[in-house]
Amino acid sequence: MKIIVSLGGSVLAPRDPDRVGAHATVIEGLAEEGHTVGAVVGGGTVAREYIHTARELGANEIELDQLGVDTTRLNARLLIAALSERAATRPARDYETAGAALRRGEIAVMGGVTPGQTTDAVSAALAEYVNADLLVYATSVPGVFDADPDENPEAQRFERLSAGELVDVIADIEMTAGSSAPVDLLAAKIIERSGVRTVVLDGTDPERVERVVNTGEHHGTDIVPAESDEPTYWAMND
Numbered sequence: 001m002k003i004i005v006s007l008g009g010s011v012l013a014p015r016d017p018d019r020v021g022a023h024a025t026v027i028e029g030l031a032e033e034g035h036t037v038g039a040v041v042g043g044g045t046v047a048r049e050y051i052h053t054a055r056e057l058g059a060n061e062i063e064l065d066q067l068g069v070d071t072t073r074l075n076a077r078l079l080i081a082a083l084s085e086r087a088a089t090r091p092a093r094d095y096e097t098a099g100a101a102l103r104r105g106e107i108a109v110m111g112g113v114t115p116g117q118t119t120d121a122v123s124a125a126l127a128e129y130v131n132a133d134l135l136v137y138a139t140s141v142p143g144v145f146d147a148d149p150d151e152n153p154e155a156q157r158f159e160r161l162s163a164g165e166l167v168d169v170i171a172d173i174e175m176t177a178g179s180s181a182p183v184d185l186l187a188a189k190i191i192e193r194s195g196v197r198t199v200v201l202d203g204t205d206p207e208r209v210e211r212v213v214n215t216g217e218h219h220g221t222d223i224v225p226a227e228s229d230e231p232t233y234w235a236m237n238d
């Protein structure tokens with residue numbers, strides 16, 4: 001199977017070598033089992049700290065996004081440091097380079113690419129570019145909710161959502177540099193057009209990523225193609 005894993009920066013936890021190592025072990029294990037694996041790493045708290053400071057200093061949103069991109073690439077280098085020689089030696093800066101690495105049987109690693117988006121969109125675009133079978137968003141919350149679960153304890157998780165419905169759920173989330181969303185708007189639109197099978201889950205425990213790849217089981221949110229006749233319904237929090 002061809003898999004793209006989107007690892008949120010807060011999930012990678014760059015200040016915790018054990019956590020970075022655990023994510024690398026899972027990604028490498030999947031590659032050893034014969035899967036083709038690409039990883040896209042987010043900026044997390046470190047990116048937000050830089051963005052916050054630079055905003056105070058008067059930087060504009062594009063400059064802030066560039067800071068974010070640089071931080072995601074630093075985090076991507078951390079993941080590469082924890083991976084074996086099977087991984088490409090540096091974060092790919094474009095989809096062709098990442099795709100070529102995957103064709104050579106390497107684990108491709110990316111961070112951000114360009115201002116105005118997040119690594120969620122990079123992950124969706126890479127998944128579309130390489131015709132991935134599965135796109136996993138390993139994020140800091142257990143899926144997509146009907147409201148921000150960090151703000152609203154009554155928020156309910158969607159067990160299944162069409163890509164179009166996902167666009168509606170996240171449409172009102174601000175898109176300033178460093179903003180938080182389970183999946184960003186551009187990513188949702190790319191998922192909608194590509195129809196790639198997508199799962200959003202709590203990736204703080206890397207074994208959840210392994211489980212969804214190997215068994216299909218997860219407690220997150222399935223993003224299904226718009227034309228699916230699968231029922232879409234609400235699920236209570238586990």
Ligand SMILES: Nc1ncnc2c1ncn2[C@@H]1O[C@H](COP(=O)(O)OP(=O)(O)OP(=O)(O)O)[C@@H](O)[C@H]1O
Pocket residue numbers: 007008009010011041042043044045138139140141143144145146147148149150151169173179180181182183
């Ligand atoms: N409807 C929603 N459903 C789920 N999470 C939401 C929703 N709206 C806002 N959020 C916020 O999105 C956050 C998850 O995205 P966030 O970008 O912070 O983390 P990430 O995916 O781990 O990436 P990174 O840490 O690299 O930015 C949650 O902490 C939550 O507060």
Ligand SMILES: O=c1ccn([C@@H]2O[C@H](COP(=O)(O)O)[C@@H](O)[C@H]2O)c(=O)[nH]1
Pocket residue numbers: 008009041042043044047064065066067068069072111112113114115116117118119120122176177178179
């Ligand atoms: O392609 C990209 C990727 C990221 N950014 C900026 O970096 C931050 C942090 O990235 P996350 O994926 O949210 O962790 C993001 O908010 C953007 O400001 C970008 O501009 N382009």
